[in-house]
Amino acid sequence: MNIDTTKDAAKLEVNGKTLVMDTIRGVENEQAINSLNLRKETGYINLDPGYGNTGSCVSGVTFLDGEKGVIHHRGYELKELAANCNFLEVAYLLMNGELPNTAEYKQWNSQISENSYLGPSLQILLNHYPSRSHPMSVLASVVLSLNGFYGDLGEERFYQLDMDVVRLIAKTPLIAAHDYRRKRGMQYIPSDPTLGYAENFLHSMFGVNLSPERRKIMADSLEKLLIIHADHEQNCSTSTVRMISSSDANVYAAIGGGIGALWGPLHGGANEAVIKMLEYIQMHDGDLASVIKRAKDKNDPFKLMGFGHRVYKTYDPRATIAKSVVDDLLEKLGVDEPLVDTAMELEKIALEDDYFVSRNLYPNVDFYTGIAYKAMGIPKEMFTVMFTMGRMAGWLAHLLEFREDEHRRICRPRQIYAGSPMRDFVPLDKR
Numbered sequence: 001m002n003i004d005t006t007k008d009a010a011k012l013e014v015n016g017k018t019l020v021m022d023t024i025r026g027v028e029n030e031q032a033i034n035s036l037n038l039r040k041e042t043g044y045i046n047l048d049p050g051y052g053n054t055g056s057c058v059s060g061v062t063f064l065d066g067e068k069g070v071i072h073h074r075g076y077e078l079k080e081l082a083a084n085c086n087f088l089e090v091a092y093l094l095m096n097g098e099l100p101n102t103a104e105y106k107q108w109n110s111q112i113s114e115n116s117y118l119g120p121s122l123q124i125l126l127n128h129y130p131s132r133s134h135p136m137s138v139l140a141s142v143v144l145s146l147n148g149f150y151g152d153l154g155e156e157r158f159y160q161l162d163m164d165v166v167r168l169i170a171k172t173p174l175i176a177a178h179d180y181r182r183k184r185g186m187q188y189i190p191s192d193p194t195l196g197y198a199e200n201f202l203h204s205m206f207g208v209n210l211s212p213e214r215r216k217i218m219a220d221s222l223e224k225l226l227i228i229h230a231d232h233e234q235n236c237s238t239s240t241v242r243m244i245s246s247s248d249a250n251v252y253a254a255i256g257g258g259i260g261a262l263w264g265p266l267h268g269g270a271n272e273a274v275i276k277m278l279e280y281i282q283m284h285d286g287d288l289a290s291v292i293k294r295a296k297d298k299n300d301p302f303k304l305m306g307f308g309h310r311v312y313k314t315y316d317p318r319a320t321i322a323k324s325v326v327d328d329l330l331e332k333l334g335v336d337e338p339l340v341d342t343a344m345e346l347e348k349i350a351l352e353d354d355y356f357v358s359r360n361l362y363p364n365v366d367f368y369t370g371i372a373y374k375a376m377g378i379p380k381e382m383f384t385v386m387f388t389m390g391r392m393a394g395w396l397a398h399l400l401e402f403r404e405d406e407h408r409r410i411c412r413p414r415q416i417y418a419g420s421p422m423r424d425f426v427p428l429d430k431r
Helices: 038-042 078-084 087-096 102-114 120-127 135-150 154-158 161-182 197-209 212-229 236-245 251-263 270-283 288-296 317-333 338-352 354-358 365-375 380-403
Strands: 004-014 017-025 031-033 062-065 070-073
Touching: 004 038, 017 038, 070 078, 070 087, 070 317, 078 087, 078 212, 078 317, 087 102, 087 161, 087 197, 087 212, 087 380, 102 161, 120 135, 120 161, 135 161, 135 251, 135 380, 161 197, 161 251, 161 380, 197 212, 212 317, 212 365, 212 380, 236 251, 236 380, 251 380, 270 288, 270 338, 270 365, 270 380, 288 338, 317 365, 338 354, 338 365, 365 380
Parallel strands: none
Antiparallel strands: 004 017, 017 031, 062 070
């Protein structure tokens, strides 16, 4: 890792004790204080709810600058990757540190293609889920069950990690597509090795109901959406994957936990929540003034979904790419999507309102991706699954990086206890 460490550069004095700490500077000049020995030397811990100011690791996968709206993967700006690469190229970059050359890409693509199938037992497992099961519930549990299909080989499982990675990238779209089809009484469609990653997913999902021409248009857009979802530094789900992996749990357990974390409406589930919000606005005759008023009322539980971000203090750079994808997709498909007009008007009002501007509540990536998926005919309950397909690459990249980290240790945060103090036990008959 290319980081600079300055010895004994920071001092903390507390209750007559002095802790001398190293400072660390990253490649993009981010700065940190190494407080690893804080409790050992002073008896104090650092209380940071939500880990908003706590660095959990040193990573070389993705860099974010929320104030400037910058994101790059392994040194490559996201918009360049989205404009010039397909998803499998970016997935390879995240996990290997470099973009693949022709031979490397051919081998990588071949590995994915050879593992893009669901065996009979997996299909039977999928078919036994209730039809009302949420797609994220199905995906999380099936991913966890893959360990049973491919075996936890004890110490040997570390040697099969590369194949676990390939299987997860290859099978996730097929699990999602088959779940979609079986809930509608349709048969499983095998993978087509002649098609690209995104196009093969659309083929496995829609089959003959989607013409090759429209499928190609949608696949081009979907490749870009998967890329902008691929990684986003130490977010909730990625940190979850790292934390589970820190216990030496198998890769399927770690990724299953990541899927569960992503499902939440404050994380990956936000794109589904955006569409529900826009549909709500339409049901109420497009009354945007009322929606804005409710969003400003701190006593109203209503939230303006798709605006603001924990990291970004300016326009989310992924949202810029997603917006261009939506515009291009709707034009090429010839789709008239009423929700787009509502979304554009809502964005315009929010960007001109001092309440939202002063709070850095700009549109984020979730504001547009749901519209794109809806235009493709993907049901809103699957929107977070689409996010998962992209983020799978980032999760695996961080898991691989963490497994090779010489400083890795099991994650074990501290706490400040706020319960009852020590007290005497009272037997049941005397309570």
